[in-house]
Amino acid sequence: AQSVTQLGSHVSVSEGALVLLRCNYSSSVPPYLFWYVQYPNQGLQLLLKYTSAATLVKGINGFEAEFKKSETSFHLTKPSAHMSDAAEYFCAVSVYKAAGNKLTFGGGTRVLVKP
Amino acid sequence: DAGITQSPRHKVTETGTPVTLRCHQTENHRYMYWYRQDPGHGLRLIHYSYGVKDTDKGEVSDGYSVSRSKTEDFLLTLESATSSQTSVYFCAISATGTGNDEQYFGPGTRLTVT
Numbered sequence: 001a002q003s004v005t006q007l008g009s010h011v012s013v014s015e016g017a018l019v020l021l022r023c024n025y026s027s028s029v030p031p032y033l034f035w036y037v038q039y040p041n042q043g044l045q046l047l048l049k050y051t052s053a054a055t056l057v058k059g060i061n062g063f064e065a066e067f068k069k070s071e072t073s074f075h076l077t078k079p080s081a082h083m084s085d086a087a088e089y090f091c092a093v094s095v096y097k098a099a100g101n102k103l104t105f106g107g108g109t110r111v112l113v114k115p
Numbered sequence: 116d117a118g119i120t121q122s123p124r125h126k127v128t129e130t131g132t133p134v135t136l137r138c139h140q141t142e143n144h145r146y147m148y149w150y151r152q153d154p155g156h157g158l159r160l161i162h163y164s165y166g167v168k169d170t171d172k173g174e175v176s177d178g179y180s181v182s183r184s185k186t187e188d189f190l191l192t193l194e195s196a197t198s199s200q201t202s203v204y205f206c207a208i209s210a211t212g213t214g215n216d217e218q219y220f221g222p223g224t225r226l227t228v229t
Contacts, residue, residue, distance in 0.1 A: 009155065032214040043119075043205055043220035044158070051215040090157055100146045100165045100212035102173065105157030 002027045002093045006106035014114050019078040021109050023065075023091030026072060032094035033074045034103065035065055039087045047089070050074060061085070086113045118142055119221035121206050127227045134193040136224050138206030140186075147189040148207040148218065149173075149181060151200075158205060164189055165212060196228045 007022040025031055032051055036044040048059025055067045061084075065076045074091060091106040118141030128134050138147060146165055150158040150173075160173030162181040170181050178200060180192045193200055203225050207218040 004157075006157075034217075036220075041223075043222050044207075045220070046217050049215065049217065092157075094214045100148075100163055101209065101214050101216055101218075102148075102160050102163065103158070103218060104174075105159070107155050107157045 002031070002095050002104045004091050004093050004104055004106035006089075006091055006109050008109055009107060010110045010112065012112045012114060013081045015083055016080050019063075019076075019081045019085060019111065021076040021089050021091075021111070023074045023076065023106060024072055025074060025091070025093045027093055032101070033065075033067065034092045034094065035059065035063070035074075035076050036090045036092060037061075037087050038090065038108075044090065047076070081111075081113050083113050083115065086111055119206060119208060119219060121204075121221040121224045123224060124222065125225045127229060128196050129229055130197060131195050134196050134226065136191045136204055136206075136226070138189045138191070138221060140189075140206075140208050142208060142210070142219070143186060144208040144210045144219075145186070146209040146212040146216075147183065148209075149179075149189065149191045150205045150207065151175065151202040152205060152223070153202050161191065161204075193226075196226075198228050200226065201228045202226060 034049045035047040050067045088110045092103040095102045148163040149161040164170045164183045206221040209216045209218045
């Protein structure tokens with residue numbers, strides 16, 4: 001069975017500082033990995049996804065993530081936080097079966113950006 | 116934005132009553148999913164559909180049933196609501212259902228069972 005662990009349910013960063021959100025996964029097969037963002041009272045929006053084409057994946061809004069197989073990690077980073085980055089972020093691994101891909105999510109990390 | 120709507124957006128109901136949530140899409144995507152979101156648990160899959168009248172259980176399916184009679188609509192029913200089903204429910208869709216396929220999420224339905 002697949003699982004995802006996000007270290008830290010809350011992260012506080014200063015505006016302009018590095019954002020680092022940690023995600024570790026377990027999977028019995030090569031995984032597909034995703035980061036989603038959820039703004040208050042909204043649904044989830046895809047930030048980026050890893051599909052084995054490249055280990056460093058660039059997403060929207062200046063975010064990127066690096067897949068490290070040896071560490072079973074897919075950490076999300078952004079060099080300089082903006083106030084608009086305040087949101088909750090979810091890492092997910094895809095479990096593909098013939099009847100469709102099922103996402104297994106981590107518990108989420110809420111990001112607070114301080115001015 | 117993907118054309119996904121959920122209704123109702125908010126609902127308060129009493130324990131023991133049946134509740135049906137509706138997800139409607141205009142993208143003609145084959146795959147549809149129902150998730151629930153609870154603090155600390157992220158989103159957990161309840162049921163999903165891989166075509167009209169084709170559905171399967173997810174991780175937390177007990178107490179829920181689904182139906183899909185048309186491509187565009189996916190209904191989630193709580194036969195007899197319990198307080199443990201108080202949650203935010205999200206519908207999602209995907210086109211191909213392959214492992215790297217993005218899922219698009221609706222705006223969510225906040226359900227409170229008193």
